[in-house]
Amino acid sequence: MAQLVEQEKQVSPRLAHYLAEYRRSLEQAAPQPRWVALARESAIAQFEGLGFPTTKIEQWRFTSVEPIAERTFALAAGSAAQAAPLAQPLSNPIAHGVCVNGRFAPQLSSNLDKLPKGVQVIGLEAALVSQPSLVEPYLAKLSLTQTSAFTSLNTAFLRDGVVVVIPAHVVVEQPIEITFASISEGSGSVSHPRLLIVAGEASQATVLERHVGQGAAFTNAVAEVWLGASAVVDHYKLQEEAAEAFHIAGMFLHAARGGTFSSHSLTFGGRLVRNDVIATLDGEGIDCTLNGLYVGRGTQLIDNHTTIDHAKPHCGSHEVYKGILGDQSRAVFNGKIIVRPDAQKTDAKQTNKALLLSDEANINSKPELEIFANDVKCTHGAAIGQLDDAAMFYLRSRGLGVAESRAMLVHAFAGDILNRVKIEPVRTYLEGILTARLPHVE
Amino acid sequence: MLEIKNLQVRGGTKDILRGINLTVNKGEVHAIMGPNGSGKSTLARALAGHPEIEVTGGTVTYNGKDLLELSPEDRAREGVFMAFQYPVEIPGVNNAYFLKAAINAQRKYRGLPELDAMEFMALVKEKAKILHLDPSLMSRPVNEGFSGGEKKRNEIFQMAVLEPKLAVLDETDSGLDIDALKAVAEGVNEMRSPERAIVVITHYQRLLNYIEPDVVHVLQDGRIVRSGGKDLALHLEEKGYGWIEAEPQLM
Numbered sequence: 001m002a003q004l005v006e007q008e009k010q011v012s013p014r015l016a017h018y019l020a021e022y023r024r025s026l027e028q029a030a031p032q033p034r035w036v037a038l039a040r041e042s043a044i045a046q047f048e049g050l051g052f053p054t055t056k057i058e059q060w061r062f063t064s065v066e067p068i069a070e071r072t073f074a075l076a077a078g079s080a081a082q083a084a085p086l087a088q089p090l091s092n093p094i095a096h097g098v099c100v101n102g103r104f105a106p107q108l109s110s111n112l113d114k115l116p117k118g119v120q121v122i123g124l125e126a127a128l129v130s131q132p133s134l135v136e137p138y139l140a141k142l143s144l145t146q147t148s149a150f151t152s153l154n155t156a157f158l159r160d161g162v163v164v165v166i167p168a169h170v171v172v173e174q175p176i177e178i179t180f181a182s183i184s185e186g187s188g189s190v191s192h193p194r195l196l197i198v199a200g201e202a203s204q205a206t207v208l209e210r211h212v213g214q215g216a217a218f219t220n221a222v223a224e225v226w227l228g229a230s231a232v233v234d235h236y237k238l239q240e241e242a243a244e245a246f247h248i249a250g251m252f253l254h255a256a257r258g259g260t261f262s263s264h265s266l267t268f269g270g271r272l273v274r275n276d277v278i279a280t281l282d283g284e285g286i287d288c289t290l291n292g293l294y295v296g297r298g299t300q301l302i303d304n305h306t307t308i309d310h311a312k313p314h315c316g317s318h319e320v321y322k323g324i325l326g327d328q329s330r331a332v333f334n335g336k337i338i339v340r341p342d343a344q345k346t347d348a349k350q351t352n353k354a355l356l357l358s359d360e361a362n363i364n365s366k367p368e369l370e371i372f373a374n375d376v377k378c379t380h381g382a383a384i385g386q387l388d389d390a391a392m393f394y395l396r397s398r399g400l401g402v403a404e405s406r407a408m409l410v411h412a413f414a415g416d417i418l419n420r421v422k423i424e425p426v427r428t429y430l431e432g433i434l435t436a437r438l439p440h441v442e
Numbered sequence: 443m444l445e446i447k448n449l450q451v452r453g454g455t456k457d458i459l460r461g462i463n464l465t466v467n468k469g470e471v472h473a474i475m476g477p478n479g480s481g482k483s484t485l486a487r488a489l490a491g492h493p494e495i496e497v498t499g500g501t502v503t504y505n506g507k508d509l510l511e512l513s514p515e516d517r518a519r520e521g522v523f524m525a526f527q528y529p530v531e532i533p534g535v536n537n538a539y540f541l542k543a544a545i546n547a548q549r550k551y552r553g554l555p556e557l558d559a560m561e562f563m564a565l566v567k568e569k570a571k572i573l574h575l576d577p578s579l580m581s582r583p584v585n586e587g588f589s590g591g592e593k594k595r596n597e598i599f600q601m602a603v604l605e606p607k608l609a610v611l612d613e614t615d616s617g618l619d620i621d622a623l624k625a626v627a628e629g630v631n632e633m634r635s636p637e638r639a640i641v642v643i644t645h646y647q648r649l650l651n652y653i654e655p656d657v658v659h660v661l662q663d664g665r666i667v668r669s670g671g672k673d674l675a676l677h678l679e680e681k682g683y684g685w686i687e688a689e690p691q692l693m
Binding site for chain 1: 532
């Protein structure tokens with residue numbers, strides 16, 4: 001019996017590696033505010049308690065993270081110079097912040113001093129030193145309430161990242177672009193980038209969060225977005241990391257009364273990708289739009305889990321995710337909508353559509369509605385299909401080649417998501433990579 | 443221009459075309475008539491290269507080339523056009539964008555310079571005027587939400603823009619009211635030229651009041667059972683298809 005207790009106390013070697021890395025990171029990092037240290041401590045304990053998720057857990061049923069769990073990723077150090085060619089701005093931004101392997105890289109960033117008065121795009125580590133009171137009310141406040149091993153792991157290694165602050169009543173018209181470059185070191189390294197966006201009351205901004213990388217890097221990203229009352233934020237997450245990369249990301253939104261938030265999740269890169277979007281509509285009259293486009297080829301696995309939590313009355317949410325899957329790629333879509341007892345007059349609409357370009361591609365799509373109010377409108381729909389043979393023949397009969405016809409139909413499928421991308425250079429860029437990355441068809 | 447010899451096509455376990463022989467010279471308009479299920483649409487689809495058509499015998503020579511060897515897109519690029527009986531709706535693909543891509547794919551194949559946006563729009567305006575087509579159709583998705591008549595007119599419009607050498611119209615008249623039928627016929631007549639051959643496939647003689655064919659063929663049970671001048675169509679209208687069966691043609 002005593003022996004058994006002894007065994008239970010033992011930590012699996014997989015977790016032990018991260019615990020050791022955690023202790024190592026504590027020794028290396030500059031002193032942090034006490035509340036940060038406490039948040040990290042509770043996060044590592046949470047991670048140790050949870051361990052890596054298995055497919056026995058409902059939210060991970062179709063996505064095995066074994067390829068991540070079985071590897072020993074060292075904490076990446078990051079060389080900014082190496083990332084320079086990858087970290088060019090895309091959106092003609094007003095300011096461009098760059099993070100390399102989770103560390104803010106001022107030398108690669110540009111125009112941070114050109115922002116309107118009060119608007120800040122700064123490194124998180126620097127912010128914790130120079131203005132901790134600015135970030136303390138927000139940082140890790142959303143993410144810590146979640147029971148995700150990966151989010152906990154990110155918080156446990158919290159050190160640096162990017163903070164975007166839009167003061168109340170300030171309107172930033174041009175996009176703010178943040179590039180996260182993940183460069184794999186040695187036989188594979190992990191980074192835990194962190195993004196914090198705080199949009200004050202009645203402010204407006206567009207933020208492009210772009211993930212690029214090299215090699216079999218493991219990016220474990222967390223973004224927290226605080227949307228003030230009547231604020232308007234357009235958030236774009238464009239992920240085009242290397243084909244060998246692992247990408248796990250959580251985005252947490254807290255929206256206040258009358259806010260308008262739209263998210264555009266655009267996934268192209270990575271071998272194993274998981275995006276969690278968790279939006280809490282915590283005030284009346286919030287409008288939340290979640291757009292998603294994911295393109296898989298080869299043996300990519302792309303998993304999108306979204307949760308929209310209607311906590312207060314009179315909020316609307318509109319969600320459209322579309323996937324284009326070729327070769328042996330796989331995708332998972334799980335869209336959860338919670339309507340709390342208080343949240344009368346909720347109007348929620350969710351759609352997931354997938355286009356399978358090969359017999360071996362597949363998707364598991366699932367809506368999950370938890371409705372506790374009685375005067376609400378909630379609709380959901382999923383459609384999975386192949387390219388329309390009749391349409392293919394019609395286009396070819398007019399002289400368009402197979403590849404051209406296919407591209408035309410795929411673009412048409414993705415069209416409504418692309419058309420909602422309001423940053424023009426980004427939309428043009430996306431049309432280009434959609435064509436370039438078009439999965440093969442037998 | 444087009445020489446079909448002993449063409450045989452199977453659909454499932456059934457022989458649909460059982461030895462079609464047909465020669466169409468440039469400048470000619472041929473009408474192919476026949477009852478439902480006689481194989482009319484199968485013939486059109488075989489000429490356009492529909493992937494579900496299984497040719498089990500015979501040859502089709504088009505301008506000296508083996509047409510059956512060509513992919514559907516290469517047939518189009520060589521100048522073959524089929525107006526669909528049921529034009530396909532393609533949501534999300536803009537009509538003008540599609541047609542510009544199509545004409546430029548064909549021009550590229552023929553070694554001609556591609557049309558730029560200005561040149562293309564000028565061409566479209568000219569052709570739309572001839573066909574009395576509402577130009578706003580161009581900015582809508584291909585056939586999506588079009589009425590039956592609009593779809594058929596859009597087919598003829600595409601034909602006018604693409605200017606094929608051989609046009610095959612598969613029951614373009616079906617389901618059209620008299621105004622739409624006249625408009626379609628007018629469009630086809632505009633296209634008549636000494637350099638172009640047109641094959642009109644129809645169930646009814648009505649269309650041939652407006653498009654005067656040089657030759658009329660009757661297709662029955664997968665074979666052309668009778669050929670003649672335009673009067674043949676009138677006889678058919680009067681006496682019905684049963685008349686052919688009752689009076690075998692003297693060869």
